[in-house]
Amino acid sequence: MPIIKNSGSLYLPDGDIVLFSLPKDDVITAFKVDRVLLRRASPVFEAMFALPPSENNESYDDTPLVKLQDESDHLTMFLNALYDSRCIPWQKNGLRTVREVDGTLILAVKYQVDHLHQRIVSLLERDWPSILADWDINEAELNIRGWPAVLTLTPEPCEVISLARKCGITSILPAAFYHSARIQASSDRRLLSPEEMKNCRSADFSLLSAEDFRRLVIGRNKIMHIFRRYLTEAHSYALDTHKLFDSSRDKCRSDLDGFKDRVELRVFRYINDPLTMMRKEVCMRDESPIQSCYSCKDRFIRSLESRRNAFWEELPSLFLLDSEQ
Ligand SMILES: [Zn+2]
Secondary structure: OOEEEEEEEEEOOOOOEEEEOOOEOOEEEEEEEOHHHHHHHOHHHHHHHHOOOOOOOOEEOOEEEEEOOOOHHHHHHHHHHHHOHHHOOOOOOOOOHHHHHHHHHHHHHHOOOHHHHHHHHHHHHHHOOOOHHHHHHHHHHHHOOOOOHHHHOOOOHHHHHHHHHHHOOHHHHHHHHHHHHOOOHHHEOOOOOHHHHOOOOOEOHHHOOHHHHHHHHHHHHHHHHHHHHHHHHHHHHHHOOOOOOOOHHHHHHHHHHHHHHHHHHHHHHHHOOHHHHHHHHHHOHHHOOOOOOHHHHHHHHHHHHHHHHHHHHHHHHHOOOHHHO
């Protein structure tokens, strides 16, 4: 038989309804709260409390009792947020954001508490944006943290994917999948020592469902394939206007060849991150190491820039998420 323990701060002496959690380690947590608060926030509770009293109604501590099918941790988080939504974190790119909001979000979905739901979704959407310009701002802000903090002090993407799946938030999936794809499969947090985790991006891939892990692997391959294609296309677009019989055309061609190979090597071997790579070329236009004539260089970079935007738009389909948007 599980024992019942009253919640510390959420067992209000003048509360008029008691909620039981599911037992955990044989302990049920009892919450004594205000019925009016639940009723106003949630149509589900409103309907529950509108049922006429019957002989089967149970009570606890001389107060009507409702046995919920929710974990005690989730209820604690959710009820705290209902009483004071300021306990929901607000800062961007918090390392613990998902763990600090998951219970509240899961129950806000279940009990249809719209204001908590919206608040948390917009917090997650700031960290995992669906607009490329917002992604770039985020990356710039993370980069301020410096090396290697930028690798280790960024939010873990698989836990947010897992939460998004539980709560049906598809808007944050492309960015979270892209970030996961930048992380080597060997940088699984379960395989790394704490020392190793300080020097690389890592993720807890075990949090992904088999289907999402498959999406990630396929998406990662497609990203590299598409990036190689972009480089080839930018290369021929760049040379397009350089006159065919001009002797310096060969020099432009060989320089762009060399540049393309170096970029490919870096992206494929080390950083797995075409978005950052392309942005760097676009931002560093004037200091770009490309030695070709101005026109070829300009056209090469402009081509990458427009393809970079197209690439972002393609992320949902690369990760097979487009049918879910
Ligand atoms: Zn040229």
